[in-house]
Amino acid sequence: MASLYERLGGEAAVNVAVERFYRRMLSDERVADYFDSVDMDRQMAKQRAFLTMVFGGPANYSGKDMRTAHAHLVSRGLNDGHVDAVIEHLGGVLKELGAADADIAEVAAIANSVRDHVLSR
Amino acid sequence: MPTFHWEDRAIEAPAGMSALEALLAAGVLIPSACRAGACQSCLVRASAGTVPPAAQLGLKDDQRARGEALACRLPVSDGLQLTPAGPSALAGELVLQRRLRPTPTVAVLYFSPPPGLRPLAGQLLHLIREDGLSRPYSVASLPEDEHIELHVRQVPNGQMSTTLCDTAPIGARLKARGPFGDCTLRDGEQDRPLLLVGVGTGLAPMLGLARDAHHRGWRAPVTLIQAGLNAEALYTPETLSRLSAWPMLRWRPVVLQGPAPEGGEVGDVVEAAKRALAETPEARVYLCGDAPVVNRLRRALFIAGASLSALHADPFTPTT
Structure with missing residues (x-):
């Protein structure tokens, strides 16, 4: 069976999804401030590699683990509401790109599975 | 192996x-x-x-x-x-041929290039003083021009800017490294609109790109937003005055503090740029100026729909 990565449309789809995802994130006052001093080019490159890996595409991500990568944000108040916003926007973008509801649910489940790591719990 | x-x-x-x-x-x-x-x-x-x-x-x-x-x-x-990935070799020596002072804080400089150095409009050259001090400047001229045109803002107590704006005599020789950067026009995009935003001497590469578009026969609108603190700070190099008759060019001066410049407005350059993007949403966007305002522009225009792959930013990072 094709991987979620292939079902979503491969590299081109991930590139489009990441761009739309950050457009939503930067427009959302719940989370936008966290990106104030972030180099968005690099952030999006990292996110492309990360999502490609978790969707079951070529595994080119060997960056930080979720706990380490978000620890500095937890100290700035990162909480469940922010993770919810991420899952909401990721789902919204995938819906916009025509992903099946089951695939969107799978992505949300993957994101929820790392929630405790992201929030240092 | x-x-x-x-x-x-x-x-x-x-x-x-x-x-x-x-x-x-x-x-x-x-x-x-x-x-x-x-x-x-x-x-x-x-x-x-x-x-x-x-x-x-x-x-x-x-x-x-x-x-x-x-x-x-x-x-x-x-x-x-x-x-x-980047060319790092010394390009040779530039010779200062002419210096204009359109405002008290800006110098427009013309250099004759060494053989073989033909930077594209929008690229960077690092100028190197005799003592090794080096600063990057954006190119406002075309490869076809006789001289390389650079714009320099006089920074209070700025070492390189004082040399370039005041003390270097005509005929002075400066080593150059480069050209660097891909803040240049893309081939085969003559039908794609351009949105060029230059803040302060960030005008230089934007003027270069507008001239390059004219030279290449651009058929889509080219919006050039020139921003500055006030009307006195906006300078008009002769190359810009000549270009203003080109029907494809929409030249929009924007100042932070009134009164409004001729044909322009008082306001936030970010808002002016967002309005211009709304008029030509498919535009390729180029931004140049101080890092804080360029980063604000980049983010606002990305959120407003510009793809990062079509957003080219050349922020000045502060040095003295």
């Missing part, structure tokens, strides 16, 4: 090793950080050999076209020929 080349040097490395590991093992110090294809610190250029797509993941189309690749994701192979 495969053998690849770093510039003129042959390096042998075990199959399956990344070019980054092989270079570091051979004592070639190239920058690197994440080693995971994300940070892009270890960018190199492959002029020959096999470059798998994974080694170019996340790079822009023009970088891929130039053969740029991430050394950490690039396996060594026979016939692979690598060089540093």
